[in-house]
Amino acid sequence: MHKQALWTVAELEGAHLRDTSFEIIARGRRLADKLGVPLISIAIGSGIEEVELQRLIHHGADSVAAVDTGALQGYQTETYSNVLTSLIERYEPQIVLAAATVNGRSLLPHVAMRLRAGLTADCTELDIEEETGNLLQTRPAIGGNILATIKTPEARPQMATVRPRSTLPLPEDPKRRGEIERIPFEAQWHDRRVKKLGMKENTVEQLNIQAAEIIVAGGRGMKKKENFSLLEKLAAELGGVIGASREAVDRAWISYPHQVGLSGKTVVPALYIAVGISGAIQHLAGMKTAGEIVAINRDPQAPILEIADFAVVGDLFQVLPRLIARLREERQL
Amino acid sequence: MKIIVPIKQVPETGNVKMDTETGTIIRDGSESIINPLDLYAIETAIELKEKHGGSVTAISMGPPAAEKALREAVAMGCDEAVLITDRKFAGSDTWATSYTLSAAIKKIGPFDFIVAGERATDGDTGQVGPNLAAALNLPMATFIRTIDVVKEASAIQVERLVEEGYEQLELPLPALVTVVKEIAYPRLPTLRGKQRAKKMELLRWGADDLDLDVTKIGLKGSPTRVVKIVSPRVTREGSRVEVKNEETLEKAVEELLTFLNERGFLAEHKRLTEGEKGA
Ligand SMILES: Cc1cc2nc3c(=O)[nH]c(=O)nc-3n(C[C@H](O)[C@H](O)[C@H](O)COP(=O)(O)OP(=O)(O)OC[C@H]3O[C@@H](n4cnc5c(N)ncnc54)[C@H](O)[C@@H]3O)c2cc1C
Numbered sequence: 001m002h003k004q005a006l007w008t009v010a011e012l013e014g015a016h017l018r019d020t021s022f023e024i025i026a027r028g029r030r031l032a033d034k035l036g037v038p039l040i041s042i043a044i045g046s047g048i049e050e051v052e053l054q055r056l057i058h059h060g061a062d063s064v065a066a067v068d069t070g071a072l073q074g075y076q077t078e079t080y081s082n083v084l085t086s087l088i089e090r091y092e093p094q095i096v097l098a099a100a101t102v103n104g105r106s107l108l109p110h111v112a113m114r115l116r117a118g119l120t121a122d123c124t125e126l127d128i129e130e131e132t133g134n135l136l137q138t139r140p141a142i143g144g145n146i147l148a149t150i151k152t153p154e155a156r157p158q159m160a161t162v163r164p165r166s167t168l169p170l171p172e173d174p175k176r177r178g179e180i181e182r183i184p185f186e187a188q189w190h191d192r193r194v195k196k197l198g199m200k201e202n203t204v205e206q207l208n209i210q211a212a213e214i215i216v217a218g219g220r221g222m223k224k225k226e227n228f229s230l231l232e233k234l235a236a237e238l239g240g241v242i243g244a245s246r247e248a249v250d251r252a253w254i255s256y257p258h259q260v261g262l263s264g265k266t267v268v269p270a271l272y273i274a275v276g277i278s279g280a281i282q283h284l285a286g287m288k289t290a291g292e293i294v295a296i297n298r299d300p301q302a303p304i305l306e307i308a309d310f311a312v313v314g315d316l317f318q319v320l321p322r323l324i325a326r327l328r329e330e331r332q333l
Numbered sequence: 334m335k336i337i338v339p340i341k342q343v344p345e346t347g348n349v350k351m352d353t354e355t356g357t358i359i360r361d362g363s364e365s366i367i368n369p370l371d372l373y374a375i376e377t378a379i380e381l382k383e384k385h386g387g388s389v390t391a392i393s394m395g396p397p398a399a400e401k402a403l404r405e406a407v408a409m410g411c412d413e414a415v416l417i418t419d420r421k422f423a424g425s426d427t428w429a430t431s432y433t434l435s436a437a438i439k440k441i442g443p444f445d446f447i448v449a450g451e452r453a454t455d456g457d458t459g460q461v462g463p464n465l466a467a468a469l470n471l472p473m474a475t476f477i478r479t480i481d482v483v484k485e486a487s488a489i490q491v492e493r494l495v496e497e498g499y500e501q502l503e504l505p506l507p508a509l510v511t512v513v514k515e516i517a518y519p520r521l522p523t524l525r526g527k528q529r530a531k532k533m534e535l536l537r538w539g540a541d542d543l544d545l546d547v548t549k550i551g552l553k554g555s556p557t558r559v560v561k562i563v564s565p566r567v568t569r570e571g572s573r574v575e576v577k578n579e580e581t582l583e584k585a586v587e588e589l590l591t592f593l594n595e596r597g598f599l600a601e602h603k604r605l606t607e608g609e610k611g612a
Contacts, residue, residue: 013497077463077473102495106475109463113431116549118556121458136560142344142455147565155556193472197490197501208496214598238598256515257494262454263370263514271598282454292596293569294589300575306568310592312585314576322586330590330599 001065001091001181005040006032007157009084009098009107010056011075012045017052019211020099022059022169024162027126028097029060029170031135034128037094038062044083046073050180057178060170064178065091069185075103078191081110086189088115093157095135097126100161112159118152119159122266124166124289135160143262144285164210165268166289202257209258214240214271217260217287220247221276221297221316228253230320231275237327243267243287245277261286276316279304296320334387334486335444336378338411339434339465340371342395342402343455367402371450372409372519373512377480378448379410380517385482388412390441394422394434400535408522408530415441419539424552427456431464433550436543438469446489447509451476462511471509474502478515 008028010021025041032039041061043053045068053064067083084107088096096111098104100122112119125138129151135158138149152158202208209215216235218228231242242258249259260267262282272290277283279295279302287293288307295308296316305311312319345364367375378389391406393399394417403414417437425433438447447469452459459475466473477491478499487506492499494513504510522530540550548554572592574585593599 077466077475081467102476102493105459106463106473109427109458109460110467110473112460113428113464113467116428116556118426118428119460120557121460140565141457143457145564147563148559149561149563150557151560152557191472193505194474195503197503199497199501200492200499202498210496238593256513262457271593271596288565292598293571294592305573308573309569309571310589311571311573312576312589313573314582314585318582319576319586322582323589326586326590327599 002038003092004094005038006095007093008039008041009096010041010043011099011101011103012048015047015049015052017055019169020101020164021056023167024097024099025056025060026167026170027162031126031128035133040065044072044080046070053180057176058172058174062178064180065183066180067183067185071185071190074196076194077106077110078194079189080107082189082191084111085114088157096157096159098161099164101164104161108159108161116155117157117159118155120150121161122163123160124163126160143281144288145281163268209241209243210265210267212241212269214238215243215267215269216240216273217243217277218248218275219245219277222248222253225253233324234320237324245283274304277304278302334381334385336381336387336389337438337441337444337447338374338378338389338391339449340391340393340402340406341368341453342393342399343368343453365398365401367405368450368453370452370454373514373517374448374450375406375409375411376517376519377512385486390415392437394430403535404530405522407533408526409520410526415536415538417538421540421551424555425550426555426557427458427460427464429550429555431461431468433545435465435468436545437538440543445506449511451511451513462509466509471507472504473509474504475511476513477510478513480510
């Protein structure tokens, strides 16, 4: 395998690639072209079919290296860390990128510690410094109050996790060709200490809000639990899911997996509709980078209105029923 | 059961003010507090101690003023507190911080597990937990929301929050976990706790007290460097409509519908429509 390459770590759910695998290729593609090095996508898992790996190439990878064996069924930090650490030591990439998903944010720091590599978490921008060829990694910090740009001048590889949905995958090009290399799994990589006992899938009600294109979020202004049905109706009309501020979650109007913000989830939907949410810094930290933001709030001074692309200053109990009714009407037409 | 909780002192984010001209943080007037996400780790550790016996040691690396955070942890119910402080540690990134903390944890001696918060609200990296697990070669589970001690206190079972739901894992002890806020409801310090915390002797360790490779600590030992800090643009200068009466309500909703339609968000809605018509 080519040394000094740029690697992106693909992420699988079962035997299928997650979309974030393609997003980081799109990120890495620009950087690899600037550096003039190949982009290699690394896939670690079990039972990954050739056609699935081809998709990494169709989305912009130059080649794929896959480690695929039964022992790698399902993410598991220790074993995955052994695999990735060993591959990095063997093939010496200069940059390693992964998505800042739950697993990406567990695996990369584990690997970076062992390799004494520099790692920057949850980046929203990546670039190459002209003079040095170093990776410039930009990320929000202090509750999104600042953007810090970080580099790793000497240690290698330079590692970063990238905020999911902060970039779009490249269009699929089925004519792109590239090599798929299968790297044998070594028995000593298998760490059996942590056992997976099972999995409780989210119910529909707990949908993964981070994957949603449209989020309709409610805050303390919703007044009571029953009123969340208004949000559900709006979300159903638009094909979205429900998000919430901490105030709403703390009042048990909706469960914690729906919480957006500093102590909840960071979301980057194409559309975020904030209803009865004031826009505290800790809430903004979780949704500020959404594509379009609509805010409905009766307080003309509410900070959420400042960052909205479309702001409605008014009583949500007037606006929501009318909006829902109009959407229904449109549907009947 | 001996539990170690690494904590961090952070500025209260709600109070952080930015100097928009220089792009720097105005620290004055912003109170320092225990990283709010660490409170869940402290609470988890104390609850485990109450249930299974043992002790909880809070450990923090930071400036001498981080003593305040440690005393607060003691006031909540931690038994011991260790402050890792030395000029030589200044400028540490997450790698160097974790390296230094791991040396201090080794010095504390045998323990059953480490409970950490999922991330700090200032740096917001969430890297120190996994870093420590790697440095100390402990089995780890991140982002957990429940924890049960099983098999005669030789293992724990946890539920780990992932995108699709919750994974159920079993880890042999000693192990490291990072917790999410769902796991517990942090208690307030009691008066007795506060009194104990006031009087308590903290352990203070500097670089010379730890078995460290000095090339791996502080700014010099840190692989990463901050090159630039800016405050991002916060306003989007979008359009704004006000609802005052029936007429303006109608206008506002129509404009909102136009906005949504122009940006393609009613496409799904249209699809729903067609689906229904077809049926
Ligand atoms: C360490 C830390 C972490 C935190 N993490 C998070 C987090 O992850 N997520 C989060 O959201 N918060 C978080 N917070 C809390 C945050 O500071 C705010 O308290 C919270 O976001 C406020 O929620 P809210 O906007 O729903 O409520 P409020 O601030 O009370 O706002 C309610 C809004 O509803 C409007 N309203 C009321 N009635 C109506 C009506 N009839 N029509 C229209 N508008 C109406 C009001 O004008 C107001 O703007 C955190 C705080 C701290 C200190």
